[in-house]
Amino acid sequence: MATSVRVKEAVMVSPCEPTPARVLTLSAIDSQLFLRFTIEYLFVYRARPGLDHGATTACVKAALAKALVPYYPFAGRVRAKPDGSSLEVVCRAQGALFIEAASDRFSITDFERAPKYVTQWRKLLSLHVADVLKGAPPLVVQLTWLKDGAAAVGVGINHCLCDGIGSAEFLNSFAELASGRRGVLLPEPRPVWERQLLDPLPVRLPCSNSVTTHPEFNRVPDLCGFLTRFSNERLAPTSITFEQRHLNQLKNLATSTNPPSNTESSYTSFEVLSAHVWRSWARALNLPSNQVLKLLFSVNFRDRVKPSLPSGYYGNAFVLGCAQTSVKDLVEKGLGYASALVRSSKERVDTEYVNRVVESVSHSSASPDSVGALIVSQWSRLGLEKVDFGMGSPNHVGPICCDRYCLLLPVSDQRDAVKVMVAVPTSAVDKYNYLARSPYS
Structure with a gap:
């Protein structure tokens, strides 16, 4: 090339x-x-x-x-x-x-x-x-x-x-x-x-139990050579488009297995799709049942903190949401269980939570652990499909390189559809593609 x-x-x-x-x-x-x-x-x-x-x-x-x-x-x-x-x-x-x-x-x-x-x-x-x-x-x-x-x-x-x-x-x-x-x-x-506006508070917050408060920064045991596998095995890019009817299927399946605690609020497309991809990825990798897995994703806090950040603030204004569970529970308890984990990790983010993260990263080099982690980034709601340099709307929006970070992307001319791109180890790619395309399997 x-x-x-x-x-x-x-x-x-x-x-x-x-x-x-x-x-x-x-x-x-x-x-x-x-x-x-x-x-x-x-x-x-x-x-x-x-x-x-x-x-x-x-x-x-x-x-x-x-x-x-x-x-x-x-x-x-x-x-x-x-x-x-x-x-x-x-x-x-x-x-x-x-x-x-x-x-x-x-x-x-x-x-x-x-x-x-x-x-x-x-x-x-x-x-x-x-x-x-x-x-x-x-x-x-x-x-x-x-x-x-x-x-x-x-x-x-x-x-x-x-x-x-x-x-x-x-x-x-x-x-x-x-x-x-x-x-x-x-x-x-x-x-x-x-x-x-995101400076640490003048008075330091009391210490909290980081294991329960900020699991994204905690280390979990590598029981299966996880990092070695992703370093040594060739990764195969995948791309799967989920149309609105597919997303509705996932919502219905998640709700039937684990109805949302707030019955007035159904699972969002992000919650069910990220949970489905996470489960498909975990099942395809054939990991030991006791390996702890994490789903990491950004949670925009511009309007979750008080006072909210001003419109046009273009700095980093997100913290990492972290859904965490064992392979056994992720696989056996179904899509609703995983979707609920994603939702609860989003709902934890408020002013106090953000202040604690700011305080933590201001005084340490805390960084998320890669063991057992699938990182999901939602590009499908950023407005990237409208970026027109005088050549019309883009026919394709995505990353330069498709790697192990999972991206949810907009789809040209399909406002409610989402394209999922992620690279998985070659030995798992066929099974991942099958499971991701078969929500009822």
Whole structure:
């Protein structure tokens, strides 16, 4: 695949207007060890007759320069503070990287199914930042023209600067400028920095039992060589689309086996789908019955804390929800049991819970354990399906690389459908695909 994508231009793009020169402190939530990586998005657009590739490239590049004015920290550089307490952004308009490329091998039909291997689409974002604190630009955009006239836009954003909601707001603002749907007006919602809102409380909270309060940070015994298996065995990407009728089937099945405690509130699509994928994944891996498993997922707390965070806050504003149980219980107690675990781990998140997490990560290097963990990220409700750079709505939205992190993705032209992409060990892939597609099995 070394020749599948040819880079035509790579240039640093700075804000098109003067921006503040300052050093901004990131929050304790932003500075967590497990967020020190790049979120990598891939958008694929159908060929449009008469579309001028040169003019479109110029529009996207110019829009990036405009978008970097209100979002000027994306043109800075992230580093550790001198005292090592947290991270900060040096804002001197250093710029974001823009790449134009062409592919003689990829066409839009290549994205109608899972990639053949984890890194098949890697070249669609040519700069992969391994260490986000070593001076690399926190934002990389690559526009690749495919062999059939379609286009792929790869975007890499330093996770320390923003979460999924924040990055989606930026991407839609950037795309509106490229498509001409917005002029010089500020984006809505207006980007808000204000990371000090997530500073630890002046008075430290009393210690609590972390085992019961924050299981996402606790270690569980590895009874089956779990980490070794995922490190040594080749992972096979999978992609399964769940339409609304499939989601309704899962809701009915979950409710019939374990009705929600609040009878006025049925299980959500996220609760049943993440629970179903978790059970299918666990059963396919054929793990020992006493192995403890975790389902980790982000819980947005913008409106769960009091006072709520302001509209437009684009920093990391989530904590990890953690559903935890044994393989035996997950498999034998059914979908309703697993869905209830997901729901209860969401409902724990309130102001006090968030304050305790902030306090914890401010004074330690707490990080989630990978043993027995399936990490689910919900991209299907971020508005990524609306990111239009002047080429229409994307035909495909997903990650650059499909790996062991499970992503719930939007589906083109199917508002209520969800695509699930996750890579599983090759020895388990056939069984996983069968179980995930067969909720009653």
